[in-house]
Amino acid sequence: MTDKKPEARRPAEHLSTEWLVTATPSRRQILKAAAFIGVGAAATQVLAACAPATASTAPSTAPSGTPPPSTGPSPSASTAARASLDASKTVRIWIQNYGDPKQQADALATIAAAFKEATGVTVQFEGLDWATAEQKWDLAMTTGDLPDIGDMFYLPSRIVQGQGKWGPVDLTSRIDAGDFGDWNRIVEASRNESTIDGKVYGIPWRIDIRAWTGRKDMFASVPKTIEDLESMGVEVLKKPGIQTATTHFAQPVDALHQGGLAFDTTFLSPDYKTSNLLDPKWIEAGNWMRDLSKKKIFSAQSEVDQKFNQNGSFYSGTTGAVYGGGTMINEAKGVAPQVVPLMVSGLQPAGASGTSRSHGSCAQWSIFENSPAIEESAAFLAWLSTDAHMSYALNQATSTISADSDVQKLDTEPYNAAFYEQGKTIEPTDMPIVAWNEMRVFPDGPLNVMANRVWGSTDDMATIFSDGHKAISDILAKNP
């Protein structure tokens, strides 16, 4: 028996697909087809590699109402420094979205343009939504799929996750060499937060101090004590349209932290090695928070409902103050300018100790070890952090406070004064230990679950904190 040879193709047969079905291809035809496919695939790869890289473009308009960037020379912008930088590289930066997105995008575009003019190096910012920032960073730190610079938090766990391959770069030698200016101008709490085992892994650029923001049309004055808060809150509730006297800010664990500080207690021992949740003061604090929620002085909904618009309820007038929130003035200028004249800030109401206590945390710019542009990244951070005006513009646009005392001096906004005052004695929001990441994971890490039970359940308070103590102790044991 012989193989049937393919029939001679009729004229115009290329227009018919019948031959595909009826013809039995020989081995030579199959190999020829495979060769064509392989060459085609290789050609496509070559063409794709030759195509020019497309970089995302940020809006090029300068932010309105912000001080002009300083044009003074900085060490890293000198001719010699510029010559050592590779202008073909792009420095990619991930930064969380703060305040008004447009303001932030405009400010970042201005910064990127100024650095490019000074050094020729392109900087590309990518904004991360806060709601997914934790997961995005955790996944990125696991795989090493990272930008060159990141707006970092949970620094100790990032070092572990980096596995010595793509964690934050040790910047200590560069700081000692003066690349980032006088290190002691950074507020002490932020310096401490960026230093792990004597090594500095990030340059603090903002400090998130939590204090009081109220509306003058609701609260006649800033409550000085928690008793004032309750009595003034009762009066606020009589006003039309009010649902609760105050709302909270950020995650349930942050509000719980505030409540604990009002009763002079914290989650962990001072050395961060053991749980402090069996302190009887926690039960007192929990009952106080639950009681004020029932009275609608506090908003339980702002904590238990993940979709609740916390700042939005303040702007819309359904609540009279934000208890333990961050700075809001610049965000308000962008999204609710009619509320700005009504806004007033103050220290957190003092508890039994008579002292106003709060918490706050800084964020650092960290460079990652696997970055292909470490020198360019370091040059950018040195340029930005030593230019007080440029840094101030970034803080303004992101509605944040600087961790740099030189930049703080440029801030003449009266609203921010209370935050700077509060910041002198803050506790860290994020404990500087690896285990913290797992403890406060949102929404169902043990601290957030505990907070939700305090605000939103009728569970026995001692049981809530006992369960939390067990969960926290288990996590600490897993991360010695």
Place this chain on the structure above:
Amino acid sequence: MSSVELGASLDRLQFRRSVHRHGWPLLLVAPVAVILLLFMYVPVLDAVRLSLTNASLLRPGSERGVGLDNYLKIATSPEFRGIAGQTVLWSVASVAGSAVLGVLAAVLLTSQRRGRPLRGRAIIGGLILAPFVAPPVVSAYVWNYLYSGSGPINGVLASLGVSEPVYFLGDTVTKLVGVALPLWSMIQVGVWHGFPFFFLMTAAALTSIPIELHEAAAIDGATGWRDFRWVTLPLIAPVLEVTIFLELLFRLGGLDLPFLLTGGGPLGATNVWGVFIYQVGFARLDIGYGAALGVALFLICTPFAIWYVRRSRRQLAGF
């Protein structure tokens, strides 16, 4: 040539013919098969492997095998038992509600009045399909707004004299028949989102029923509900069965609406299996336990899928 050699020669010839006959089809199917293998079957096998470890993205490099510990944790965890119960309730209630509403809408829209079809049925049909074509993200955002403390529903309630806003998606205290209000609210959104699919399938099935059957039934005195119960329902039952089954499967493993509406809160009141897998795997980063939850869900759904395929084949054979 001996008989053995002849047999071997014939085998080789048959093989070559088989290759020639099937070569092209196999070559054309190969890319899809490779993609399925790489992006579906290999990840499933890797998930099974992960489910037998204590892998955590917070402690990379410290993964070790733990056998069936993760599965034991699923079986004995009170937290998971609650979530499983909520998942079943969410799936069954939202599908049942969708089925009833969808069938009702289809029957009404395809009915005739005085021998004429319902006027405006094309427009009404289009409006009914709106929830179906809206992406889950849009649906969730809309209902979040509608249900919010200062949203339109509370506005209507306020005008009716209800002084306190009702937190449909955030109330941790109110329960109806032992089920938290947020879960009922979520079920309502599920019914709203799912009933157009039932409407579509049922309407198509209804139009295929010969009118003579209804006329014959009417002659025998079976009209209205009796006509529907003894004539219409048996004939659309196969379509309804398939639709209910498919929707149940989607709900059991799905997470889009629950995640977008409530994120599983408040206090886990609306947490379902799909959302829990995401929370464990991507928020807690406990990917070993998360993988076990996913594999367990897969194992539970597989018998149903097999049953569905066999039933479909039997129905097709019946035709």
